[in-house]
Amino acid sequence: MTENSDANLVAAALKGDAESFSRLCEEYHPVLVAIAFTRLADRDLAEDVAQEALLAAYRDIAKLKQPERFAGWLAAICRNIAIDMARARQKHAESVDCSPTGSRSHHESDIVALVREVILELEPDVRDIVYLRYYSRMSYSRIAQVLDISEEAVNGRLRRARERIRQELQRRAPTEMDL
């Protein structure tokens, strides 16, 4: 979906067109779940946050001064709700606190779990990019639009994230990974 089509849908939604708003919901719901998941590491909670974000957007859509920036505005709402929820929770994600696993042999599922841990250790804004790129399969330009940053920033942060993952894999599972 392009900025223009977003803007058209938002404009229609502002006039009370539920169909248009539902299309925006449909488009962004998975993206919001991904963004919320990077803060909460809990799929159910992430879905709840995504719904709340859509609800808040519905409520406050009249405050959106630039309809073409709907994606970034909506993502920011979602991020803030997720952060509020994360703050209120006790330290929860085992993966965040996972300690290095030494030099034991890793099976494939272990490697995936290890990478998941490393991703959850990344800075939250970098996590967003990783999930939007790999889970939501979004282009760099689309990620830039949703996160309201430049494409160069997306490229740079994603490159650094990959490098960090690679290094951690080599450190934590050197016998299995030769990346």
Added chain:
Amino acid sequence: MNHRNDEDRLDEIITRATDIGKVEFDRAEWLRRVVTRPQQKTWRRIMESKVTRVSAAATILVAASLVLFNPFDLLDTRHGVVLAEAARKASEMRTSVGTCSRTVWYQGQDEPCLKAETTVYASSKKGYMEEQHDAAGNLTHRAYILNESRRFVLVDPAEKKYLETSMSGDIFEQIAATLTPGGLLQRITAGPYTELGRRQLDGVEVEGFGTSDPEVLSVPRALRFLFPVNDITAQVWIDVDSSLPVELVIHFTTDRGLLTGFRKLRAEFRTHDIQWNPEIPAELFDPNIPEDYTPVNLASVTRENAAWLGVGALPIVGFAVYRRRRRRRSSRDVCENILATSD
């Protein structure tokens, strides 16, 4: 392994590591429920998330409103002598005042997230009023359910805000009928219950009755998605001399809901020090909201977005119901109830 293969391998692993499963938004279902139904202004107010998401006071209040309390209209004499007499006596009471000690935990945690003492006033004529203080003695809220105007009012002195909404039809009746100690007694006696025997309570001989029947003690079906209470157990302890309830204890757990702040909760509400037929000043049931208090949630409803809001409350209800529908088949019935009971 060459560089290209390394990169592909890394991409593949990251893709798998970030896979949280397919997420779908059922637009057709959402539209069907949103567009084809009339407006529901009352529900929009109740569901407005700014109130419901953050307000522990509202959460606890509504929990209390939905599952607790009540002494009136106890005419069922099918049960044993003690219960029947208690029901008869309670039905004669015009007023009651009690203290409800409320403790709420997030499920899985040992430390409560809320400990509060709430003074609860009930009048068969005026309605219901409660005043809650936290563990530090700070007033956290006053809440009213007013018979004459059929209004629900929640006042938050700390924030100088208030929520006010009308409640019509069956929903008001269901809530208003369960707001006092006798109401709970009535609920318990309406279905299967367990005799708990006799014991001494603060020097008084009491006889207990309990139930965990979900059909007897439950949040009204149409409200479950707001506050999805599960596993309620309730006990009532009746003074064998006066034949009036002296202690009521409820334990319940919840699923995630809008009014639980999307948390799973467990709670204990213990009502004690109940006075029957005390004089309650009529002014106590007047919210008397100071002029500098602001209404919650209505501020965002401006003329500019009135057209949009004209779509009605159903989008919001739809969100909530949609989520539950995905997780529980029976939520379709819940939605139908909501639609049927809204104004």
